[in-house]
Amino acid sequence: MADVCYDEATCIYAGADRPAVDALNLDIKDGEFVVLVGPSGSGKSTALRMLAGLEEIDAGSIRIGGRDMVGVPSRDRDIAMVFQNYALYPNKTVAENMGFSLKMHGVSKEERQRRVREAARLLDLEPLLGRKPKHLSGGQRQRVAMGRAIVREPQVFCMDEPLSNLDAKLRVQTRTQIAALQRRLGVTTVYVTHDQVEAMTMGDRVAVLRDGRLQQFATPGELYDRPVNLFVAGFIGSPAMNQLNVDVDAGALRVGETVVPLSAAQATAVAGLSRVTLGVRPEHLSVGGGELKLQVDLVEELGSDSYVYGHLVAEPDTSLVARAGRGRFRMGETVGIGFDPGQLHLFHPDSGERLGP
Amino acid sequence: MTAVTAPSAVPVGTIRSRSTRQVSWSRRAPLLPALVFVVVVTQVPFVVTIWYSLNSWNLVRPGSRQFVGLANYVHVATDVQFRTALVNTVVLTAGTVIISMVIGVALAVLLDRKFLGRSVVRTLLITPFLVMPVAAALLWKTAMFDPTFGIVDYVLGPLVGHVVWLSRFPLASVMVEMIWQWTPFMMLLVLAGLQSMPTDVVEAAGVDGARPFAIFRELTLPHLRRYIELGVVLGAIYVVNEFDSIYMMTQGGPGVSSTNLPYYIYERAFLGFDVGQSAAMGVVVLAGTILVATIALRLIFTSFTGREEAA
Ligand SMILES: Nc1ncnc2c1ncn2[C@@H]1O[C@H](COP(=O)(O)OP(=O)(O)O)[C@@H](O)[C@H]1O
Ligand SMILES: [Mg+2]
Numbered sequence: 001m002a003d004v005c006y007d008e009a010t011c012i013y014a015g016a017d018r019p020a021v022d023a024l025n026l027d028i029k030d031g032e033f034v035v036l037v038g039p040s041g042s043g044k045s046t047a048l049r050m051l052a053g054l055e056e057i058d059a060g061s062i063r064i065g066g067r068d069m070v071g072v073p074s075r076d077r078d079i080a081m082v083f084q085n086y087a088l089y090p091n092k093t094v095a096e097n098m099g100f101s102l103k104m105h106g107v108s109k110e111e112r113q114r115r116v117r118e119a120a121r122l123l124d125l126e127p128l129l130g131r132k133p134k135h136l137s138g139g140q141r142q143r144v145a146m147g148r149a150i151v152r153e154p155q156v157f158c159m160d161e162p163l164s165n166l167d168a169k170l171r172v173q174t175r176t177q178i179a180a181l182q183r184r185l186g187v188t189t190v191y192v193t194h195d196q197v198e199a200m201t202m203g204d205r206v207a208v209l210r211d212g213r214l215q216q217f218a219t220p221g222e223l224y225d226r227p228v229n230l231f232v233a234g235f236i237g238s239p240a241m242n243q244l245n246v247d248v249d250a251g252a253l254r255v256g257e258t259v260v261p262l263s264a265a266q267a268t269a270v271a272g273l274s275r276v277t278l279g280v281r282p283e284h285l286s287v288g289g290g291e292l293k294l295q296v297d298l299v300e301e302l303g304s305d306s307y308v309y310g311h312l313v314a315e316p317d318t319s320l321v322a323r324a325g326r327g328r329f330r331m332g333e334t335v336g337i338g339f340d341p342g343q344l345h346l347f348h349p350d351s352g353e354r355l356g357p
Numbered sequence: 358m359t360a361v362t363a364p365s366a367v368p369v370g371t372i373r374s375r376s377t378r379q380v381s382w383s384r385r386a387p388l389l390p391a392l393v394f395v396v397v398v399t400q401v402p403f404v405v406t407i408w409y410s411l412n413s414w415n416l417v418r419p420g421s422r423q424f425v426g427l428a429n430y431v432h433v434a435t436d437v438q439f440r441t442a443l444v445n446t447v448v449l450t451a452g453t454v455i456i457s458m459v460i461g462v463a464l465a466v467l468l469d470r471k472f473l474g475r476s477v478v479r480t481l482l483i484t485p486f487l488v489m490p491v492a493a494a495l496l497w498k499t500a501m502f503d504p505t506f507g508i509v510d511y512v513l514g515p516l517v518g519h520v521v522w523l524s525r526f527p528l529a530s531v532m533v534e535m536i537w538q539w540t541p542f543m544m545l546l547v548l549a550g551l552q553s554m555p556t557d558v559v560e561a562a563g564v565d566g567a568r569p570f571a572i573f574r575e576l577t578l579p580h581l582r583r584y585i586e587l588g589v590v591l592g593a594i595y596v597v598n599e600f601d602s603i604y605m606m607t608q609g610g611p612g613v614s615s616t617n618l619p620y621y622i623y624e625r626a627f628l629g630f631d632v633g634q635s636a637a638m639g640v641v642v643l644a645g646t647i648l649v650a651t652i653a654l655r656l657i658f659t660s661f662t663g664r665e666e667a668a
Contacts, residue, residue, distance in 0.1 A: 054560050073563070075566040087557035104562075148561075
């Protein structure tokens with residue numbers, strides 16, 4: 001077990017005009033489950049592969065348990081990796097796959113068998129130990145890949161989108177299993193995903209990346225409640241946060257004809273600006289109660305709730321989504337929308353940075 | 358096809374089967390000339406050869422032809438030179454194929470990594486395969502193995518003393534030339550195999566703590582297995598029939614020390630004019646080749662379509 005520290009770690013692919021990972025700083029505590037999340041091409045995999053020793057660290061450094069990893073080959077880093085396509089050894093049985101790293105580290109045959117059996121029991125793989133990967137289902141292969149990582153008892157687990165090849169239901173199920181397994185083993189884990197739901201549900205802390213740069217590194221709750229910029233605000237949460245460009249008028253916001261009052265701290269933060277980007281999550285809009293008129297374009301019934309999509313009557317270019325109880329609204333209807341002043345996010349209209357608390 | 362959908366008084370089955378037969382013949386008929394051609398040029402000569410092999414017939418003695426039954430085969434079985442040629446064929450084929458495969462694997466592994474001028478090196482390494490076999494044999498006989506101006510003697514002379522390679526080690530010399538010709542083929546096949554090796558598996562092994570040689574032994578070689586088998590079988594099918602190199606370099610000599618079966622049969626048929634004897638040898642060799650090739654081909658087909666296929 002060890003802590004992991006990215007210190008201005010940078011990776012530039014040959015021929016690329018900008019770094020794939022740009023001066024990344026992350027301090028990951030011993031035993032922590034950290035998720036790297038971001039859209040495709042944001043450098044998540046590259047950041048993980050730098051930790052695993054599969055990409056060069058071109059500048060800065062990465063330390064595992066305080067030891068600098070620059071120039072250290074993968075095999076000497078004492079990490080285990082789960083690949084997106086699992087990368088099982090096709091010519092080896094499940095047991096041989098799982099025992100391979102132990103064999104490479106010169107562990108005796110009896111000890112190897114004991115540990116493989118133990119890991120197999122943990123992952124329900126015992127009946128499959130003699131099979132080749134070809135004869136396994138997607139979910140079973142995924143578990144073998146996990147098993148191969150855990151028999152090692154490594155310092156760090158690296159996982160690159162290990163669930164993306166599973167169907168939706170299995171993914172949700174496996175998600176909780178992996179999180180539970182990690183808590184139980186207490187091994188520091190860096191987990192890459194493009195799925196913000198996975199990130200929010202699994203991670204102790206989540207690092208949001210965009211174009212190789214770290215946007216925010218915080219707990220899921222913090223990311224949700226206090227996104228540092230518009231990108232994080234839009235990326236975390238589904239449906240995405242509503243964003244409206246509104247006028248600032250004497251310490252309050254003017255949305256169409258409606259005036260939304262601000263708290264003292266928020267008013268201070270927007271002082272000097274004439275416009276500001278207002279962010280509000282769908283569940284923080286009260287539907288049916290407010291004065292702002294919304295024309296309903298679409299109602300999405302989820303069973304437990306429904307989401308109402310529509311546009312402002314006063315400003316037809318501005319569309320909004322709000323959460324409502326089920327079955328109360330219909331398409332084409334005009335409903336009133338109310339804001340909860342305590343649940344507003346304010347962002348700078350140009351830079352997109354968060355303003356105020 | 359013959360399943361009837363509704364009960365009917367008319368014997369539908371017979372009508373349908375007659376028309377099916379017509380349809381299938383109308384499909385087969387255009388192929389018939391090709392079939393006839395193949396039978397005429399392969400099967401008929403084979404039958405004629407079998408007939409010859411049952412006769413004693415030497416072209417040098419006109420009128421000597423007579424039916425002798427299996428006497429020629431008995432003679433083949435007791436012919437010491439035939440046995441030597443058989444052993445030489447096995448040694449030459451196995452040696453050429455195995456050694457060129459080992460070198461081919463080594464070169465392919467080198468070519469599989471990036472380095473400056475890789476495509477030039479690759480082209481140069483492939484060239485021997487593109488040289489006409491007769492020309493290659495002539496080149497080796499003169500430029501390489503010639504006792505007075507050959508490069509081999511010039512280079513090795515100071516180390517091992519003056520050696521007339523083609524008469525001291527005739528079979529080995531021929532084998533060296535054939536290895537030179539066949540290595541590029543093996544290398545290309547293995548290179549194709551290496552390039553189809555999934556990179557994430559290699560990365561996974563590295564993370565699991567395997568050193569490069571362990572990765573090669575534990576993962577790359579098993580992945581290459583079917584490519585190697587294919588190379589060995591295809592190479593053997595060709596090499597077993599090798600004639601050009603022996604004819605050019607040693608003429609099978611000294612004695613029969615570098616004679617293989619095709620060359621021995623050639624000698625008996627076209628230098629000794631013994632039609633009956635050589636036909637019998639041809640039949641024996643053909644039977645043996647078919648037997649070995651069938652086993653070998655079955656081996657490749659199971660490894661390419663069978664359970665062991667790499668995912
Ligand atoms: N082997 C490579 N060579 C060159 N550029 C690469 C390579 N791998 C990834 N990239 C580039 O680096 C960036 C980050 O890639 P990656 O880390 O794979 O993103 P993610 O995993 O977040 O989708 C992308 O712009 C991608 O095009
Ligand atoms: Mg990726």
